[in-house]
Amino acid sequence: MKEPEVPANESDRQAALDQLRILDTPPEARFDRLTRMAARLLDAPIALISLIDRDRQWFKSIVGLDVSETPRCISFCGHAILTDRPLLIEDACADERFRDNPLVTGAPNIRFYAGTPLRSSDGHALGTLCVIDRAPRKLNEEDLQCLRDIADCIEEQISAQELAIHYREQELQKQNESLIMLKQLADLVPGGLYQFRLFPDGRMTFPFSSKGIERTFGVTPAQARNDAAALFTMIDPEDYPAVVGSIKESSQHLCTWSIQFRIRHPEGKVRWIEGHSTPQKLSDGSIIWHGYLEDIDDKKRALLGIEESEQQLRRLFELAPSGIILADYRTGEIIDVNASMLKSTGYRKEEFLELGYRQLLSPNHVSMQAEVLEQLQHSGYFGPIEQEIVDRYGNSYPAIVHAMLILDSAGRKLLWVLLEDISERKKIERMKNQFVSTVSHELRTPLTSITGAIGLLAGGAAGTLPQKAQDMMAIAERNAKQLARLIDDLLDIEKLVTGKLTISMQYQPLLPLLEQAVSENRAYGAQREVTIHLASDIPAVDVFVDGQRLLQSLNNLISNAMKFSPDSGRIGVSAKQQILEGAQTVTISVQDSGDGVPEAFRSAIFQRFAQADSSDTRSRGGTGLGLAITRELINAMGGDVGFESLPGQGATFWIRLPVAVIGEP
Secondary structure (H helix, E strand, O other): OOOOOOOHHHHHHHHHHHHOOOOOOOOOOOHHHHHHHHHHHHOOOEEEOOOOEEOEEEEEEEEOOOEEEEEHHHHHHHHHOOOOOOOEEEOOHHHOOOOOOOHHHHOOOOEEEEEEEEEOOOEEEEEEEEEEEOOOOOHHHHHHHHHHHHHHHHHHHHHHHOOOOOOOOOHHHHHHHHHHHHHHHHHOOOOEEEEEEEEEOOOEEEEEEEEHHHHHHHOHHHHHHHHHHHOOEEOOOOOHHHHHHHHHHHHOOOOOEEEEEEEOOOOEEEEEEEEEEEEOOOOOOOOOOEEEEOOHHHHHHHHHHHHHHHHHHHHHHHOOOOEEEEEEEOOOEEEEOOOOHHHOOEEEOOHHHOOHHHHEEEEOOOOHHHHHHHHHHHHHHEEEEEEEEEEEOOOEEEEEEEEEEOOOOOEEEEEEEEEEEEEHHHHHHHHHHHHHHHHHHHHHHHHHHHHHHHHHHOOOOOOOOHHHHHHHHHHHHHHHHHHHEEEEEEEEEHHHHHHHOOOOOOEEEHHHHHHHHHHHHHHHHHHOOOOEEEOOOOOOOEEEHHHHHHHHHHHHHHHHHHHHHOOOOOEEEEEEEEEOOEEEEEEEEEOOOOOOOOHHHHOOOOOOOOOOOOOHHHHHHOOOHHHHHHHHHHHHHEEEEEEEEOOOOOOEEEEEEEEOOOOEO
């Protein structure tokens, strides 16, 4: 037999039971009715309301037994109060805890037990409602719920009466207890409760003050009862006139007194206090206020700190060089705007706040609402994107736009939008591109002559050159060709950026273009024994492209793969047809066997003049423009470019193009 354990909170539990004053009380019909109901509904010969005392279980109500208590050490209910769930013993003889229990081996010969805890209003387990049978049996969930429902009714009866229901004390004693309780509560509240009385002759007292007043002001209730002057001397001199004036106004109009002020303790410590009270005029002409004073120093200083931070943020908001807009995410209503945004658009603030966001966008802009909403919902942020912003006079200027989704204190979704005017940047970029284009054009003619002359000399047009001269001519020829490629790439980039590059789109089968690209690059790979392999399962599809520009892009990817493949490496060229977002596409892949793309370089790989390792790249040749040109060309033809790479496992660059449908380029 296993004796029931003692709950961890046994002393509190026993105290809660003792306070009920229910132990050893006579039977009561209100409890007996519920016990009979439990026996009848669950078809049990025995039903008990059992209360667990220090060393016994005592039965407040009994059906089917003629004893009023049993030792706690052998009780089933002592086990039942240890958990919130019902204790269900379907066969006590088969349970190691109870098989040799005297209540099982002898009268009342318990075989089946189901008990659910009864708790006091403050959650302590007092005992159980249980049903007992002399034969093994089971209960279903509906039966257990029935047992719990009746137990809830018993708990309501216990809570409804608690102490004074059965043992009423004299009315005066109850009042004294109430007064003591109220005083205790008054002393426990965070602030101080008080009554302040102002007599017609100007005398002031505190007829009542709680411990909170003493904690805050250091003045005992006895001291304050006779004279309030000690409290008033502690009011900060700067706040004293406002406090006295507010008391005077409240006394004249009998209106609520409410104020925040500072007090100074004798040691010089300053604290913020908040006071509220309601005045009442007495028959002798004096006025008494009923209210409380609360120390709000921490809260007030935090609030002042927040206000100071808000002022600083407001100054930053107004001084920010970029335009900033705060808008309602759901309605699009503009809530606030900074000075920079007003300056760049020419609006007055009240005019700007009346605008809709569409009025700020150029009529020619491509709507990105769906993409923006998707980014905001996914990450709470979108951008940077470039948009044309329209000012008050109908003129537009380019801006880089970012936005962040936030929630205000009320849970409303707001949008911070940052707009950076890039007009000057665009102007400088145009000047730079124009300069590069001009220089490139001016360099091309003399460079062509130089390259031709070097080629003639290297070919022996001026006679056989000494070996050292031949080596130097080879270096000069190689570098001249490299410079020529750089100029060609610069001119291509300039044409792509300005939209001047001619793209001649035609329907063309994909396979011949891939075969030509592989063939043109085999000789270049042979220098380092790098082989190029074209997959045998190229899909037989047509693409709507400029063939020469697609070849230029493929050559860039293949030559790039050769540069970064080891000697005797292998490059694979393949293509795969697939359906993406409901459209037929073909993805051309160029896979190398190099070291892969460095992690730090991946975000910049398609930018102009981007090189992962300039020293290594220079030794292998390259302008840093090939991938940038490839991206611009493929985008111009309605395709997309990307790459995949794992460290030490090479890289795969791909071009994705729509499959051509005749009549729908």
